[in-house]
Amino acid sequence: MVATLVSGPRAGALRDTVCRAAWLATLPAATLTLTGGDEVVRLDWLLLGVSAHLDEVARPLLALTVVLYAVALAFVPRSGARRGPVLSGFLLVCFAASVGVVAAADVVTFYLAFTVMSFTGYALVLHDRTAGARRAARIYMVMTVLGESAVLAAMALVTADGGLVLADAPAAVAASERRDLIVALLLVGFGVKAGTAPLHVWLPLAHSAAPTPASAVLSGVMVKAGLVGWLRFLPLGQDASPGWGTTFVLLALLGGFLAVVAGLLQDNPKVILAYSTISQMGFLAVLVGVALAEPGLAHACVLAAVVYAVHHGVTKASLFLGVQVWSSERVPRWTTTTVLAVAGLSLAGAPFTSGYVAKYGAKEAVGDATFPAAGGAALADVLPWFGLGSTLLLARCAVVLWRRERKGEHSAPVRDGVWAASAVVAVVPVAWLAQRLDPPQAVPGWLSPGTLWAQSWPVLLGVALALAAARLARRRELDDSPLAHPRGDVVPPGDVVAVEERAALAVGRALRRAAARLGSVTGRVRTALAATPSPLPALSAVQARLGLWEASGAVLLFLAAAGLLLALTGGSSP
Structure with missing residues (x-):
């Protein structure tokens, strides 16, 4: 707004200055x-x-x-x-x-x-x-x-x-x-x-x-x-709603796992990260579903969702901004790779990262809650599979990003330093927050060998599968597969929206054809009525007379008087 008060060449410089200081x-x-x-x-x-x-x-x-x-x-x-x-x-x-x-x-x-x-x-x-x-x-x-x-x-x-x-x-x-x-x-x-x-x-x-x-x-x-x-x-925390809780969990698991499949078939790093967000929000929706179904777990699930939301927000923003740093900034490749690797491992839930703390807290929060639609499987055993999906998506994103050319433009060192710090040290505020909540979401024992293995195997399995896929691709054993699409868009971004758009266009065309046919029929009816002489010319004359202000007013006055007389007569009857 200040820039609008300045005209000439100074206006552009002022706008740029305000833009740089907007933070x-x-x-x-x-x-x-x-x-x-x-x-x-x-x-x-x-x-x-x-x-x-x-x-x-x-x-x-x-x-x-x-x-x-x-x-x-x-x-x-x-x-x-x-x-x-x-x-x-x-x-x-x-x-x-x-x-x-x-x-x-x-x-x-x-x-x-x-x-x-x-x-x-x-x-x-x-x-x-x-x-x-x-x-x-x-x-x-x-x-x-x-x-x-x-x-x-x-x-x-x-x-x-x-x-x-x-x-x-x-x-x-x-x-x-x-x-x-x-x-x-x-x-x-x-x-x-x-x-x-x-x-x-x-x-x-x-x-x-x-x-x-x-x-x-x-x-x-x-x-x-x-x-x-x-x-x-x-x-949440009120009466149990097992039906709605199951609905939330079912939609969360379907979206969380199917998003991994759709994301692996993309060739744009931002689209891959978007599908990762859909998967991670499915993880959060599971916590909401458990809180709906079991009021006794609601408070712990709400706090676990808050911790996980903070972890995911910082990590995912670091990954998105890292795409910009990689593509258009003059930052050493090893520096950018290290920061992105830390952020990716954190999103997957690797030990000693913010994702490790957040996912451990979520597993503790759901307790012994089960998923009836999956034969009573414990949700604490289902949640780690989200880590496998995240690892696969991030491996795909890394491959796509590595193939991109870098423009080598100038960068802002302070800004890039803040970006790197937010990705690397995110575990500190997340762990602090988890300990500050009541009840704490990172209880003693979260670094025990059993817990470390339970949180590590999804990441290790994901890395192993990604390396196996890379080796197969290097041998050109996937060239004849539909998955080896040259543009990586076997599934278009938005997946089912393409089907929905085609359905909407088909419905629109059908409606236009129906409207055209209806208009044709209406036109023929009007033509036929206009060609037919009126069988009641007297009625037409009466209608013409009633169209006058004086006649219509007289009719209205007569009807009002008749209604009043009928009301008085009805009111005087026993």
Whole structure:
């Protein structure tokens, strides 16, 4: 806005300066994260009245939001994106909305912030204005409107049942006569944002189209808004909902594992990382499902989900920004490779990383919970397989990234240092957070030999399978396989969205043909009626006379008098 007050050559320089300093706008929220109390803050003069509260869920996620947006904004000036100041402006709007989603204490504040964040995301996806970006933005908007409609309906029902304050919302949903309808709307509405199958189709397209800094916050922060919505509104810790809990777990496992298959068939590192996000959000949805089905485990599952969300947000943003560092920065290859390797191992859950702590806490949180749809299998035994999927996806991403040429552009050493530090030392804040929660999510014994092996075998198996696949590919034994597609797009980004688009086009063509036929039939009927003489000319004359103001007024007066007389007669009868 300041740049608009300056004209001429100085305006461009001022915009670039503001763009480079945009990350400083996150500092007030950072201060609030560190110094803010537990009391509810109300601002009745702002919008429709805003209230905020930093509890054990909001504070860690607010810290995550501040860090990731600050780093993403610092990456904008050298991201290669056109109109960097515009991109920074939209990122700042998304940042303010994301803070509102995390810290909101009432339904109105939450919904306003959630809506602003969702629709501003459209501008981030569309930013480059390429054909791919326009298509991705259209699909993103369709899915966003679908999700927003479900969320708005759910918010209206929750508020009507007495859940205006977020702290009262779970109990209001649990006691509502429309409980199942509300939970279904919450599953769909927030499932779109969280990338829950089959509502995930927008996510791979949006990540491949958006500039890299926008992709980092889309995957690191914005998809977590769906998780926040589930944690705030679902009746977790209230009455048991085994049916809905099983539904959440089933969709989470299907999306989590099928995303690995689709991601392995991609040839764009950002698309591969997007499918990894879908898989990891499936991991989080499992925790939500367990909390729904077994109220006794709800508190531990909620805290485990918060720890895992912080770990995943930092790690995934580091990987997305690492794609930019690898592709267009003059950083030694071994340095970038080391940082990306640490971030990848962390995402997979290797020992001594943030993923190790987060996944161990999740396994402890689900306890002895089982999955009836899989013959009563223990979920604690199912969750490690997510680590195998993550390892395979990251191996595929590494292969694709290694084949990319580097442009050798100048870089910002301080910014790159912050990026490297966030990826390498993420285990420290995650472990600290896990120990600070009540109950602690990293209990004594998490470094025992049994635990180390239980967390290590998925990564080791994934590395072994990746090396075997690389050896087969080197021998050209896969050349005749459909998996060896030259462009790596056997499954297009967005997978089922291609089928949905074809179905929508077919329905549109059918409707247009039906409309054309109906118009032809209507035209023939009108022609036939116009050629037929009226059998009631007197009626036509009466209609013409009644069309006059005087005649129609007289008829209306007569009908009113008759109605009044009928009412008086009926009222006087015994």
